[in-house]
Amino acid sequence: PVSKPLSGKKAVVTSGPTYEPIDPVRYIANRSSGKQGHAIAAALAAAGADVTLVSGPVSLPDPMGVKVVRIETARQMLDAVLAALPADIAVCAAAVADWRVAEEAGQKLKKDGSGVIADLKLSENPDILATLSQKGPKRPQLVIGFAAETENVIEHARAKRARKGCDWILANDVAPGTGTFGGDHNEIFLISGVDATSDETWPRQGKNGVARALAERIIQHFA
Ligand code: C5P
Numbered sequence: 181p182v183s184k185p186l187s188g189k190k191a192v193v194t195s196g197p198t199y200e201p202i203d204p205v206r207y208i209a210n211r212s213s214g215k216q217g218h219a220i221a222a223a224l225a226a227a228g229a230d231v232t233l234v235s236g237p238v239s240l241p242d243p244m245g246v247k248v249v250r251i252e253t254a255r256q257m258l259d260a261v262l263a264a265l266p267a268d269i270a271v272c273a274a275a276v277a278d279w280r281v282a283e284e285a286g287q288k289l290k291k292d293g294s295g296v297i298a299d300l301k302l303s304e305n306p307d308i309l310a311t312l313s314q315k316g317p318k319r320p321q322l323v324i325g326f327a328a329e330t331e332n333v334i335e336h337a338r339a340k341r342a343r344k345g346c347d348w349i350l351a352n353d354v355a356p357g358t359g360t361f362g363g364d365h366n367e368i369f370l371i372s373g374v375d376a377t378s379d380e381t382w383p384r385q386g387k388n389g390v391a392r393a394l395a396e397r398i399i400q401h402f403a
Contacts, residue, residue, distance in 0.1 A: 184228025196236035214238035217273030219391035313345035
């Protein structure tokens with residue numbers, strides 16, 4: 181018999197990039213693969229949680245036993261996340277685009293031959309992690325975000341935790357030379373409190389390992 185320590189718990193996980201349309205054929209996006217978010221959704225489901233995975237466009241199979249909601253834009257991601265509430269656990273692993281094109285063109289933008297380049301006006305996207313972290317009856321009990329930093333990792337991650345209002349931040353060092361960016365391995369620092377007494381450094385491991393370690397910590401939290 182497999183133990184299901186998170187049975188009865190609901191989780192919502194964000195994963196992948198967002199696509200922000202410019203016109204009917206073009207968009208702004210980023211290189212997020214969705215591997216980490218999908219692995220977390222799978223690990224929470226394996227532990228018995230009822231998981232909704234809200235994912236941007238990725239080329240990964242749906243994790244087993246997970247309800248997957250596919251979206252493209254940051255605003256659609258926010259709507260889908262809010263629709264999945266109430267939840268006990270929220271993990272924001274998506275690489276949400278910071279900006280969207282203020283007014284999506286209804287028709288394909290054309291070069292007009294004048295040599296003048298189209299001037300795209302951008303608007304700021306909603307911050308899904310910060311929105312989920314706001315106090316209120318629907319706030320998940322445990323809200324977790326990520327921070328990729330290139331210097332002063334712990335210090336910046338702690339500031340991000342305070343700014344977003346989330347409970348835990350999983351921080352990693354993506355400075356050139358660490359091999360983290362684009363690589364398959366991650367050294368994670370878990371920031372779970374206001375001071376260093378609760379900090380943890382996890383051994384360097386793959387994204388599936390990080391997902392299982394996070395599921396373990398979540399299980400401990402609710403035990
Ligand atoms: O501010 P920054 O993008 O560095 O924060 C990263 C964390 O915030 C990640 O957990 C990411 O999923 C989340 N985030 C979000 N919505 C945004 C931007 C970031 O949920 N618009």
